[in-house]
Amino acid sequence: MKIVFQLFFTFFKIGAFTLGGGYAMLSMVEKAVVDKKQWIPSDEFWDMIAIVQSLPGVFAVNTALYVGHRIAGRKGAVAAMLGAIIPSIVIILLLATIFREYRDMPVVERIFKGIRPCVVALILAPSLRMIKSAKVTWKTAIIPIAAVFLIWWCKVSPVIVIIAAIAGSLIYALVMERKMKQTAKKEAEP
Template structure:
């Protein structure tokens, strides 16, 4: 039973002290389960992260469920999932109880505006370490920058960006396939 509470506390701590959602939690999860606890190898974590991103649901929860299942089976996934969800649930509940009293307070507004850049940094930081682990070539860094600028400055819907990326990916794959077959 001690192992279940250990995995619960690891994910509770991650859920409680991470602002910015699932992508901001990734470096903390990786640090805990790969570096500190040794529950997963780095390559296995990267594979699990790819799966967690591709299935429906919050990435932090999907990651917690995978780690819990891998470590302790079904019960482990229940404990890790509860651990990562419970802090957010408690915080949202408390905010809902008191937010109406403070929503127009200029200090509260400034605090939330001040947190935004930190959240962006928490999301961007793991992208570099994950990109390095995945073997991403940094000469292609212009692609996400152009996409971000297109969404932000030109108000292009991310849906069109995704559809364009799918089309270009398929076209590139067909081109490479034809090139190999020659």
């Protein structure tokens, strides 16, 4: 039972004090779980993170669930997840209440008039960085362009676009898988 509480407080601390979202939380989780508490060996941790990263959903929650489950089963998973999200919920509830109260004040409105265009830039920049890291070529550039065109211009629901993309990627992943198997076979045969 003690370990369940420890899990809760470890993730609570990370959830309460890490700015910058799920990926920033990851290095804090590593420090706590691998280095300090030594709950999970480093190589196993990173192997699992590679898989957890490719799953949909909240990355920090997936990580907390996996770490909690690995260390203390179901109770551990729930404790770690609650620890990771409760600080967010409390802080946002407080801020949202305050912000809705004071939003119409001229000072607040002036500040947010400056912030809104910055938010747009902070959304556009990582999407372009993502295209760069995905190694998009002139041939595959059609995929992001089509996605932008469909959602922004044709007002197609992003839900439909992402489902179509999942179907396409699944075919791609299966083909890659087969190719890898075939080359492995060829290498095995003399």
